[in-house]
Each structure stands twice: as structure tokens, then as C-alpha cells.
Amino acid sequence: MLPGGTGDIGLTRDGDIRHDHNFVVRTRAAWKARGYAVLIPDTVDHASLRGQRSTPAYARRVTALIALARRQTGAPVFLLGTSQGAIAAMNGAAHARPGTLAGLVLTESVSVPGGSGETVFDADPAAVRVPALVVANRADRCRVAPRGAAPRIAAALRRSPDVAVVHVDGGTTRGDDDCGSLTPHGYAGIEDEVIGRIAAWIDRHGARRK
Numbered sequence: 589m590l591p592g593g594t595g596d597i598g599l600t601r602d603g604d605i606r607h608d609h610n611f612v613v614r615t616r617a618a619w620k621a622r623g624y625a626v627l628i629p630d631t632v633d634h635a636s637l638r639g640q641r642s643t644p645a646y647a648r649r650v651t652a653l654i655a656l657a658r659r660q661t662g663a664p665v666f667l668l669g670t671s672q673g674a675i676a677a678m679n680g681a682a683h684a685r686p687g688t689l690a691g692l693v694l695t696e697s698v699s700v701p702g703g704s705g706e707t708v709f710d711a712d713p714a715a716v717r718v719p720a721l722v723v724a725n726r727a728d729r730c731r732v733a734p735r736g737a738a739p740r741i742a743a744a745l746r747r748s749p750d751v752a753v754v755h756v757d758g759g760t761t762r763g764d765d766d767c768g769s770l771t772p773h774g775y776a777g778i779e780d781e782v783i784g785r786i787a788a789w790i791d792r793h794g795a796r797r798k
Contacts (some may be wrong), residue, residue, distance in 0.1 A: 667693065759771060760772075
């Protein structure tokens with residue numbers, strides 16, 4: 589699972605996570621409770637990933653994570669990225685070796701250039717050849733992740749054998765940043781619904797749980 593923002597989750601040497609507001613980070617226990625193994629990477633030396641997620645170098649990092657997950661679990665691997673992390677997930681899926689990735693999930697994807705200068709469209713969506721799910725919240729007010737962009741993202745995945753778009757609607761807001769994690773952009777207050785919709789899609793595409 590690939591978080592948004594700078595990508596820095598603040599992982600300490602003893603395993604604590606200092607920055608756990610992001611959707612994929614704060615819901616990790618809920619995914620585990622459903623039987624999934626979860627891998628969430630931190631950044632190297634807590635550096636920002638803004639502007640790097642669509643690069644070939646970062647694609648290599650994501651494909652290395654796919655290989656690690658396969659070695660650790662022996663189960664089908666799905667990439668799930670949220671907000672800025674959707675760029676990383678798209679890039680990893682576009683460059684994954686055949687047969688190593690079972691599917692791609694993009695949630696509240698950054699599709700309009702902002703501070704990072706990159707979007708999911710810079711991450712070679714036409715090269716993705718695995719099933720893909722695009723999740724969009726009709727209540728999202730984040731400028732760089734407009735809720736109406738989901739069909740365009742899906743259309744860009746033109747070599748994927750199976751592309752689905754799922755819309756949700758709702759969420760609560762804490763703070764003034766419409767792109768913050770604790771807003772509809774981060775599915776605040778509707779986490780269980782969103783996880784359920786994604787999990788149903790993953791299960792239909794052959795995920796074996798631990």
C-alpha cells in the first residue's frame with residue numbers, strides 16, 4: 589500500500605509509526621483483520637517523494653516491493669495507492685514483470701498537477717496490463733484529485749484486461765485542507781465502506797488471504 593503526501597510515514601527503529609493519518613496507514617489493522625497481509629513502505633531517511641513517484645527509479649523500487657511481498661506471502665499481490673501514492677502504484681503496475689502483480693487499486697488519484705508536478709497520467713497508465721480498480725469519492729473536494737476524473741483515469745488504462753470504477757459518497761472533515769487525510773479525500777468516517785468495496789473487488793480477482 590502506497591500512501592500519499594510526502595510518503596514519509598515516520599517509521600521508527602522500534603516499529604512505531606509517527607505519521608499514521610493517511611488512509612492506507614490508519615486502516616492497516618482493518619485490512620489485517622480481513623485476512624490480508626499489508627506492506628507499507630516508508631521513504632528513505634524520511635525524504636519527500638513529491639515529484640519522484642512517476643520516475644523510472646521509483647518504478648524499480650515499487651517492483652522490488654512487489655517481489656518482496658511475493659517472497660514473504662506466496663499470495664497474489666495487489667498495489668493500492670491513495671492520492672499522491674496512486675502515482676506510485678500506477679508506475680509500479682506499469683513496470684511490473686509479467687505474472688508478478690495480480691491487480692491495481694487507485695483511490696482518490698492525483699490527476700491534476702499540483703505541488704508535486706506529477707499525476708497518474710505521467711506514470712504510463714497505457715502500460716498497465718493487470719486488472720485495475722479506480723475508486724472516487726463524490727464528496728472529495730481536493731483540487732488535484734477531482735472526483736470527475738475517474739472515467740478519464742480508467743480510459744487511460746487501455747491495455748488493462750478489466751477496469752472498474754467505483755464511486756462512494758461521504759466522509760467527514762477535520763481541518764481546512766481539502767486534500768488532507770482526515771477529509772472525504774481520505775475517506776474519513778467511511779473507511780469500512782471503502783475497504784469493503786475494495787476488498788470485494790480484490791477477492792473477485794483471486795486474492796488468497798493468509
